[in-house]
Amino acid sequence: MNVQEGQSSPPSDDPGELPVPDVEAETTPSPGGAEPKDTEPVALRLHPLTFVVGAARELIALLAAGAAGLAVGGLSTAFYFTLVGLGIGFLFHMATWATFTYTVQEDRIELRRALIARSVKTIPRDRIRGVDINATLAHRLLRLAIVHIDAGADGGEGELNAVSLQEAERLRKVLLARAPVAERDEPDPQRRVLGRMRSRWYVYAPLSGAYLLTPFALAGSLLGTLYNLSDDFGLVTQERLENLGHEVVGLPTLIVIILAILFLIAMPVMSVIVFTLFNWDFTVYERDGSVVAERGLMARRSVSLERRRIRGVELADNPFERLAGVVRLGALVTGLGDAAHRGRLLPAAPRTAVESLGRGVLGPLPAPLTMHPRGARSRRITRAVAPPIGVGVLAVVAGQPWVAYGCAVAALLAVPLGIDRYRQLGHASDGERLTVRSGSLRRRQAVVEHGAVVGWRIRQTLFQRRLGLATLIVAVGAGDGGYPAVDMAEEDAAAFAAEITPDWLDPFTLR
Structure with a gap:
């Protein structure tokens, strides 16, 4: 990863950023246009090409309908099936476009629908945690984008599919800002790149079990689809299945070995391909008081996280990634929904690059970690x-x-697994941030700002009391909500909490 702190570059110089076309501001409601200045907020509609995106999304369903018509009544029936499906889809998306509007107020955004029953969804501006801008291949060809608004568990969610790229960027800026709308008409400031994934890091994909199992998932889906289609058309019978089983069992040993080797080779290759499709040109940059992560080849996704809501970061890895010096980085954000995916800052990168990005997002990471007592080793x-x-x-x-x-x-x-679990235990604090680490098969290290701590919990089992150990759980209003420092010395657990929040523990501490 290239970490370029203190450098700025125009948005147009970055190939990973969604392009923003120049259009003139309009003074009347327009599809996906900007709000007029010095006037009351007006109801805006989605882009008129929304129905084209919907038709592209449903193309597979239309092809399935045509295939069914071809099997039932020939080519003419297939044509009419497809034509009827296209007509129904076109009318539905046109009706949806005509009956959906959104209005950006000073304190909220309103989404109104009136297709069958009238409904109004209001999302308070101060509850909005993040604004995601996604663009599938069809959206990118039409220069459109999907805007997903996340307001946490209490504020709900909203989605605008689809608006122009300029309107998507305007909404992101307006909804994540806290100043009045009239003060936010200045040009977008230059962004500062915090980190970018290098192409040679894609080979780390097989180290993660999720991507390594991709061939099994694809093969299972393909076989299941073929079986269902064959069963629907009467091509699958008990006799044919038995014959197929006998033929597979009767294959020469050499052929079976070759097929197994090819499948094993396909596992890492497919994992790298899938990893590349999802994380192509993964770029993290700072702009408008937000940390933005963009990624994707066929479908481009841009996730914006308010910097003031980022309360920490989490470093995670497994034994294979540790051997290669690879770490995954995520952000701990207050009230963020789907944090496992939306809070991802780097899927896999060398530790030095991850720590550099963590410093750019949160600040210096506390180090070195304090090891836990030997009693923790015997317990692990x-x-x-x-x-x-x-x-x-x-x-x-x-x-x-x-x-x-x-x-x-x-x-x-x-x-050895127990010994490695003990070696991974540790905690530290630098006066502004604290960190706790535990786990072996899935090691996690959380780095949290002191101001994000909302409580402490000290837990002791019977065996821990006999060894003079305790588990200190750091309660945080972000991420998973709590991060444990496992098997600390009993006196160290209380001292660690008292060092960070002394006023909370003074009434319970004996001097």
Whole structure:
């Protein structure tokens, strides 16, 4: 990742940014146009080409209808099926466009629908957590975009599909700003790039299990679709399935080995392809008081996060990513919906690049981490080996020696896992931010501003009390809501909390 702090570049110089066409301001309601100045807010409509985008989105359904007509009555029937489906879809989208309006007020945005029943959805401006701008391939060809408004659990959501690119950028700026509308007509300031994903980092995709299993998901979907279509047309019978099974079982061993090798090779290759499609030209930049993350090849997505609502960051990895020095970065945002996807700042990158981006978004990350006492190591090892040992004991009682042998091997392999879990434990504070880390198969390190802490919880089990340990949970009004510092020394847990929020713990502390 190239981290370019303190540098600015015009928006037009970045290929990853959605282009903004120049149009003249209008003084009357116009499709996807800007609000007139010095007048009352007017009701605006979506772009007139909305029905074209809808037709493109439903093209697959129309092709399915045509295929059904071809199977039932030939080419002419297929043509009429497709024509009728296209006509119904066209009328529906035209009616939706004609009966939907939106109005941006000083304190809210109103979405009005009157297709069958009249409805008005009001989203308060001060509840809006983020504004996403998405553009599928059809939207990009027509220079349109989808604006998704996220106001958290209490404010609801809203979507405008579709508006012009200029209107999408205007809405993003207006809805995320806090000054009056009349003060926000100045040109967009230059953006500052915080980080950008390099193309050679796409090869890290196989290290994540989600992308590595892509071939299985694609093969399952394809086989399921083919089976359903064949079953609908009467092509699947019990006899044919049995014959197919015998043919597969009867394949030569060499062919089976070759197919297995090809499938194993396809797994990392397909994961890289899918990873590239979703994260192409992943760029993080700062503009208008927001941190914006743009990504995607076929469908471009732009997620805006208010900087004042970003209360921390989270670094996550697994053992394979740790061996390669790769980390994933996410933002902890107050009241953000679908934080796992919308808060993503970098899907996979070298640790140095991730930490540099984290400093650009939040500030210096506390380091080094304080290790936890040795009592935590014995507890981590015990918790790792206890499950296989328990199952092995039950297997011996049930007279299953081979299961018991397998559990014994699993218990031995769990010892290094427990040791690694202990090594990953740690906490630190630099006076402005705190960090806690835990986990092995999925290691997570949360970095949180002191001002984002809303409470503490100290938890002790019977075994922890015997070892003088405690788990300190940092309650935060962002992200998952709480982040644990597992198996700290009992006195360190109270001291750590008292150092960050002394006034809260003074009434309960003995001097």
